[in-house]
Amino acid sequence: xxxxxxxxxxxxxxxxxxxxxxxxxxxxxxxxxxxxxxxxxxxxxxxxxxxxxxxxxxxxxxxxxxxxxxxxxxxxxxxxxxxxxxxxxxxxxxxxxxxxxxxxxxxxxxxxxxxxxxxxxxxxxxxxxxxxxxxxxxxxxxxxxxxxxxxxxxxxxxxxxxxxxxxxxxxxxxxxxxxx
Numbered sequence: 001x002x003x004x005x006x007x008x009x010x011x012x013x014x015x016x017x018x019x020x021x022x023x024x025x026x027x028x029x030x031x032x033x034x035x036x037x038x039x040x041x042x043x044x045x046x047x048x049x050x051x052x053x054x055x056x057x058x059x060x061x062x063x064x065x066x067x068x069x070x071x072x073x074x075x076x077x078x079x080x081x082x083x084x085x086x087x088x089x090x091x092x093x094x095x096x097x098x099x100x101x102x103x104x105x106x107x108x109x110x111x112x113x114x115x116x117x118x119x120x121x122x123x124x125x126x127x128x129x130x131x132x133x134x135x136x137x138x139x140x141x142x143x144x145x146x147x148x149x150x151x152x153x154x155x156x157x158x159x160x161x162x163x164x165x166x167x168x169x170x171x172x173x174x175x176x177x178x179x180x
Contacts, residue, residue, distance in 0.1 A: 025158035028127045031144035032059040038170035045089035050098035077103045080112035091121040097129040107133050114139040142166050
């Protein structure tokens with residue numbers, strides 16, 4: 001009952017449609033690992049402009065993925081037009097609000113990036129800004145946050161929002177790995 005209540009309340013607060021599942025983890029950094037393991041076979045691309053977006057990229061490297069990054073100096077943000085992922089990238093990781101610098105990628109730019117690259121899974125780190133960004137989940141494949149930031153709750157609970165496309169990719173990867 002508690003789990004159902006939390007999911008229902010988060011759906012309402014964040015306008016998460018039924019096309020997306022809401023999962024719970026120990027932290028947002030666990031979400032980095034889960035997203036990479038379940039949504040990327042070989043290549044992830046990361047928009048890096050601070051220490052937290054850099055850590056997501058480092059997780060991809062540590063997992064042995066072909067990880068690429070588009071970097072901006074600390075204090076600078078991204079526009080969709082200037083940060084296209086490589087054609088081979090299965091996933092592009094963006095940070096709505098880079099915790100280490102406070103620089104935001106406007107929601108409209110996040111949406112524009114997905115519209116420009118609809119076949120690439122879009123992962124949004126909204127750790128330091130959830131529940132405030134009004135993400136259009138028809139354009140967001142996966143997003144995640146921890147409750148200790150903007151929710152002001154004790155640390156130790158990560159929230160991971162995933163769409164059916166991410167779940168299908170995880171099943172595909174599981175089947176491929178089982179055959180190897």
